[in-house]
Amino acid sequence: MSCHTSKDSLHAVGMKVTKAREVLLRVLEASDHPLTVDEIYDRLAQPRPGRPTIYRNLERFIQEGWAESFVDKNQIQRFLRCSTTEHHHHIHCEKCQRTTELDGCAMTKALSQLERQCGYKVTRHQLQIYGLCPGCQKALTLK
Amino acid sequence: MSCHTSKDSLHAVGMKVTKAREVLLRVLEASDHPLTVDEIYDRLAQPRPGRPTIYRNLERFIQEGWAESFVDKNQIQRFLRCSTTEHHHHIHCEKCQRTTELDGCAMTKALSQLERQCGYKVTRHQLQIYGLCPGCQKALTLK
C-alpha cells in the first residue's frame, strides 16, 4: 500500500517535503475541476499556508508537469492536477465545471497542414475545449 | 473614396459615433499584433480617453465581433481587430509578436471525433497557436 506518493514525487525531483506541498497536492487531486487560489485556500485546514506559498508551489508543480494552469473567463488563474506529463488537453463542462483529461492531442495533423498554408512554423499551442459532460446532457434531456 | 468606414460601422449597429470609438478602432487597426490597454493608451494622442472608456468600448467591439481578446502569459488582456465575424483563430509569432488571422477553423473534424470518444457534447473552444512567422524564420537561418 503506497501512502507516500506525493512524498516520493517530491523527493524524486529534489524538492523538500513540506506540509504545504503535501496538502496542496492532496487538494488538487481531490477536486474534479480546476481551482482558483482562493478556492484552494478555503479548502485548507488551519493552520494553512499563506497565499504566496500557494502560488509559489503551484508554480513549481507546473514546472514539473504535475499541474497546469489557465486563466478562466473571469480572468482568474485556475489550477488542475495532471495525471501525465505528456502533451494533452482538457475538456470542461460548462454546467458542472467538471474537467476531464483527454488522451493525446487531436490537432497534430491539422497543425502541420496549417503550417503549409500560412508559412508559420508552429512551436506550441493552447486549446481549451468546453462542452456538456455526459451527466449534464442527461439531466437536460430529462427536463 | 470611403473615409467613413468606422463611422458607418458604428451607425450600423446603433452605437453613437464618438471620438473615443473612432480613435480606438484606428489604433487597433494600425497594429499588427494584439495590444494591452496600456499600449493602446500610450498610442493615443492627448486629450485621450480614460482607461474605463477604453475597456468599455473594447468590450462593445468584441460583442459586435469586431475584435477579440485573450489573456497573454503575463495574465494581461490583449485586444486585436478581426476582419471577419466568422469563427476563426490566430497564430502569433513568438519572436516579433506579429499576429495573423487564419481562415476558418481547422478543428471541426477533430472535435466531432473527440465527442464520440469522451462523451461530452462540445459547445465551444479556444485555440491559441504560437510559432515563427516567415520573416523571423528567415532571419534565424541567416545567422
Added chain:
DNA sequence: TCCAAAACAGAATCAAGTTCTATTTCTGTA
C-alpha cells in the same frame, strides 16, 4: 543533534481592471 539551505508567514505593495457620479457629447426632432 547540529547546521546550512530551502521554504514559509504575513504584512505591505503592485497593478489590472471596475465602479461610481458628475459632466459632456451626440443625434433625432422641430
Added chain:
DNA sequence: TACAGAAATAGAACTTGATTCTGTTTTGGA
C-alpha cells in the same frame, strides 16, 4: 440651428488577484 433626452465620457476611488520583501521556521544531510 436650437433643444432635449439619451448615451457616453472623465477621472477619482476602489477592488482584488497576484507578488515582493524580510524575518522566522522547517527540512534533511552530515
